[in-house]
Amino acid sequence: MYEAVIGIEVHCELLTNTKMFSASPLRYGVEPNxxxxxxxxxxxxxxxxxxxxxVKQAVLLTKALNCTLDPVLRFDRKNxxxxxxxxxxxxTQQYYPLGKDGLFPIMVADQVMDVRxxxxxxxxxxxxxxxxxxxxxxxxxxAGTPLVEIVTEADFRSGQQAAAYVENLRLLVVHLGVSNGKxxxxxxxxxxxxxxxxKGQEKFGTKVEIKNLNSINNIEKAIEYEIKRQTExxxxxxxxxxxxxxxxxxxxxxxxxxxxxxxxxxxxxxxPNIPAIKIHDDILNAELIELPLTKMKRYxxxxxxxxxxxxxxxxxxxxxxxxxxxxxxxSEYKLMVNWLTQDLLAVFDQKxxxxxxxxxxxxxxxxxxxxxxSKTISSKQAKKVFTGLLEGIEPKKYIKDxxxxxxxxxxxxxxxxxxxxxxxxxxxxxxxxxxxxxMKFVVGxxxxxxxxxxxxxxxxxxxEQILAKLA
Numbered sequence: 001m002y003e004a005v006i007g008i009e010v011h012c013e014l015l016t017n018t019k020m021f022s023a024s025p026l027r028y029g030v031e032p033n034x035x036x037x038x039x040x041x042x043x044x045x046x047x048x049x050x051x052x053x054x055v056k057q058a059v060l061l062t063k064a065l066n067c068t069l070d071p072v073l074r075f076d077r078k079n080x081x082x083x084x085x086x087x088x089x090x091x092t093q094q095y096y097p098l099g100k101d102g103l104f105p106i107m108v109a110d111q112v113m114d115v116r117x118x119x120x121x122x123x124x125x126x127x128x129x130x131x132x133x134x135x136x137x138x139x140x141x142x143a144g145t146p147l148v149e150i151v152t153e154a155d156f157r158s159g160q161q162a163a164a165y166v167e168n169l170r171l172l173v174v175h176l177g178v179s180n181g182k183x184x185x186x187x188x189x190x191x192x193x194x195x196x197x198x199k200g201q202e203k204f205g206t207k208v209e210i211k212n213l214n215s216i217n218n219i220e221k222a223i224e225y226e227i228k229r230q231t232e233x234x235x236x237x238x239x240x241x242x243x244x245x246x247x248x249x250x251x252x253x254x255x256x257x258x259x260x261x262x263x264x265x266x267x268x269x270x271x272p273n274i275p276a277i278k279i280h281d282d283i284l285n286a287e288l289i290e291l292p293l294t295k296m297k298r299y300x301x302x303x304x305x306x307x308x309x310x311x312x313x314x315x316x317x318x319x320x321x322x323x324x325x326x327x328x329x330x331s332e333y334k335l336m337v338n339w340l341t342q343d344l345l346a347v348f349d350q351k352x353x354x355x356x357x358x359x360x361x362x363x364x365x366x367x368x369x370x371x372x373x374s375k376t377i378s379s380k381q382a383k384k385v386f387t388g389l390l391e392g393i394e395p396k397k398y399i400k401d402x403x404x405x406x407x408x409x410x411x412x413x414x415x416x417x418x419x420x421x422x423x424x425x426x427x428x429x430x431x432x433x434x435x436x437x438x439m440k441f442v443v444g445x446x447x448x449x450x451x452x453x454x455x456x457x458x459x460x461x462x463x464e465q466i467l468a469k470l471a
């Protein structure tokens with residue numbers, strides 16, 4: 001039996017207005033080579049200037065991962081000659097990372113797992129290559145995009161744990177507002193290092209790297225396939241070869257990219273164009289907002305939400321913030337969560353560029369919830385009021401204009417029930433003979449008399465009481 005030993009390197013693009021070392025705007029999806037300037041293309045005589053916004057965001061993330069923070073920024077050059085690297089080197093932090101020796105608690109199948117963070121450092125992204133049959137095209141728009149690279153210790157033993165880590169990390173960066181976390185756009189991507197060893201053995205096996213995984217599902221699938229592939233190799237008494245592989249979605253397998261015979265020498269040295277920079281105290285002392293795992297636990301203890309409800313809320317930061325605004329206005333926590341995480345999430349794309357409070361004012365939402373909890377409207381009517389709510393119509397006005405107020409007056413409902421029984425004397429005989437349809441018939445007739453405004457639950461209870469008494 002073998003044990004998998006897995007470490008993960010995540011590259012996360014920061015959500016800044018401009019690039020890491022230049023004033024070029026960050027624009028995803030625009031026409032190739034239109035969001036660049038002389039610094040990005042390494043024209044002679046150009047010099048880098050450190051993006052303060054990127055530093056602020058990286059510091060926040062470093063603190064959230066409980067890393068030891070270096071208050072002095074120092075940058076190095078990583079030298080290699082690829083066509084997507086304009087300068088012939090990448091500016092990074094090899095010798096003095098911004099953060100190191102961190103600890104990140106994550107949720108794996110409702111259990112907390114502590115992941116050790118080896119290091120977190122700032123660097124710039126490369127350009128993007130597009131390979132065609134007889135040529136390679138390069139879009140330099142991505143060149144110079146601010147990145148943080150987060151390297152874990154080899155703490156994972158399964159694809160499920162690794163996928164949960166990346167999912168928790170993606171949630172964290174989105175929650176902090178330091179990245180959009182969109183893996184499909186390459187804003188967050190990861191490399192996985194995996195080896196197998198006999199259970200009980202301390203020494204690591206031969207490492208295989210899987211490059212550029214860009215979805216949570218693919219991370220788990222790639223690791224589980226690679227565990228299976230390496231297991232078969234070892235069972236056949238063969239040696240695992242150190243390689244770099246990629247995950248092929250079509251075949252659901254990992255595919256060889258290149259074999260690694262030795263460690264690449266990148267000839268790192270301090271970047272002479274960027275002096276050491278003392279990070280300002282305002283940045284170093286910036287307070288963290290409540291972190292996702294802490295918020296989940298608070299929702300469970302303070303509002304008595306289930307672990308599932310708390311997770312769904314926290315996984316959607318905008319809706320989570322909106323829920324926080326609602327809790328000071330209503331104590332119908334479970335009812336609010338149901339409508340937020342089910343009905344509202346289903347139409348969330350209708351919000352477009354509006355904020356949640358612009359789309360549905362908290363006061364209107366609370367009015368809506370109060371109308372349901374007080375049984376002013378039925379659950380069926382609530383669906384219609386909700387549609388009006390999405391269009392900006394005040395619930396009270398919608399209910400009034402559409403004559404939706406439920407009738408819960410016992411005297412009025414009793415009179416209607418007695419009218420139905422007087423006009424349909426056979427109902428009592430049916431009830432005495434144990435026919436369920438008798439009760440349903442009376443309720444249905446009362447709903448007709450009330451034009452659908454009778455409180456259905458209260459009406460049911462009254463009908464049952466009156467029939468039992470008269471029978």
